[in-house]
Amino acid sequence: MSSLVGSHPLSVIKNALSLLVLLDYYDTSKLHDISKGTTLTTTLYYTTGNALNDLGFINITDLKGSKVSFGSAATGSKLDSTYTKSVKQIPYNISILEIGAPIIAHGILTAPTPSAADVNDTALLEKHGCKPFVLLIQSSRVLKVYQSAMAKGLTVFAP
Template identity: 75%
Template structure:
């Protein structure tokens, strides 16, 4: 089992070295701006920070602590996540671009549009140059008002990430009652098989570790799944010769009980806890 661990760990570590160059970390950036500490905290609580960090080109419309306090005091975390995801634009907008919008107005896609819970234009934001140095923001739903406006630039890393402060939250009609994402009904083995990891999926089922994976879903789960080709590689030991306990440890080692997309992995320096961390072998991923 040790040889198999080293093989996968070496491959994974080398991959991190290659992809870490272009990463950004939104929470680390905002730590230098105490006026947005509440916003920054909720990016972590809602796990939106992880999703933001996976994007190569993005604009975050941030709210100061006063605006965030008013927002979060009225709504549960699931609604706050929906609202904040509407403030993450999947394009790069710096102050110069805001004032050079073609025809003076544009609709831009947000992170909320990617959730699958945004019918019509619910996941889009209307950006309008109001002239005189003012830029308005509002829902792209027809008839919506521009209830927010550009206040100031916070930070730009051209053309990777831009952080702009706006005056008030953008509240799209229906977003306050939109359903929160649910982990129930997620078919882990189906997703693995579709991704070319049928052998790994089969091992999860036969060993009983699938139930462990499923029980971790609500709090977040990241699976480091070897492809079918990886199991055929030279030097990989015969897993059928492992005891059941060894198979369980091996499979638990390939999952972290937390949601860790690529953006987070790019910037992670500390050992990553796995489902095997608290087991007999106490295996962390490094």
């Protein structure tokens, strides 16, 4: 991970890290009980809207003999990471697995990430049913504060 962190901007690191979060629960027994020996699973990167083709999916392959390999499902990617051990499990809530190498999908290091300047925050909020909230932040001049904070990352709770 140190080579990734040292040579890429934060937006690329965020993309790479979001590829390491699966949107399904996998523990040791589920990894070794994959039907047909291989499966594709969705990652957090898929939810960004930037995942073209299979870039937002991870290939999990049970190679038998207690060896499980992981790799990007994107064309040209290899199964170059292996399951090492389970770090922590809270059944069906969270599972933290140690793997032998980061999963770096072909294209993830160059995939587009919208900058704060590219995001129309009010249009996004309105599109998802938060028009009264948008009107309130616009009329109270809080919108400028939101826009200046977006470059660092922002979470908005819109009641």
